[in-house]
Amino acid sequence: RFAYIVDVSGSMDAGVGVGSLKRVDLLKGELGKSIEALLENAFFFVTMFSTDSKPLGGRLEWVSASDAGKQWARRTVPLMQAEGSTEPVNAFKMVFSLRPKPDAIYFMTDGEFNEEYAAVIARMNGEWRIPIHCITLVSREGEKTMKKIAADSGGTYTHFAGPGG
Secondary structure (H helix, E strand, C coil): EEEEHHHHHHHHCCECCCCCCHHHHHHHHHHHHHHHHHCCCCCEEEEEEEECCCHHHHCCCEECCCHHHHHHHHHHHCCCCCCCCCHHHHHHHHCCCCCCCCCEEEEEEECCCCCHHHHHHHHHCCCCCCCCCEEEEEECCCHHHHHHHHHCCCCCEECCCCCCC
């Protein structure tokens, strides 16, 4: 069971220096690739965060990584739009309330959010110690915080520079 917490805040609407391509477009591409790579017996859940948090397509349950589940993701992921501020805490609350719990969390963002959230996320994850794999897109501004979240949870940190990066 893989949970994705993805940033759709206003900063994700920034261009990446290649045509009209934006950070949110890179996020959609990487999220789509990750879901497509899941084995058929896996399950996934996607929550988007900006000022508020909401599950992708309104689905507040695990989605099977079967052909049908992946087709649903291919239709729904492109509809994500960037707007609002960067508030990931409620998205983590949503993921931690899922039953059964995720085996891993993928946290995808440009990393431009309050550093104090790392401690809040660590406290929320204290009981379960679910690995949080942190991925920054384009910007390295939040690298220190994202590395801390990954290290605190036993997860990994990866930076995706994007085209030309």
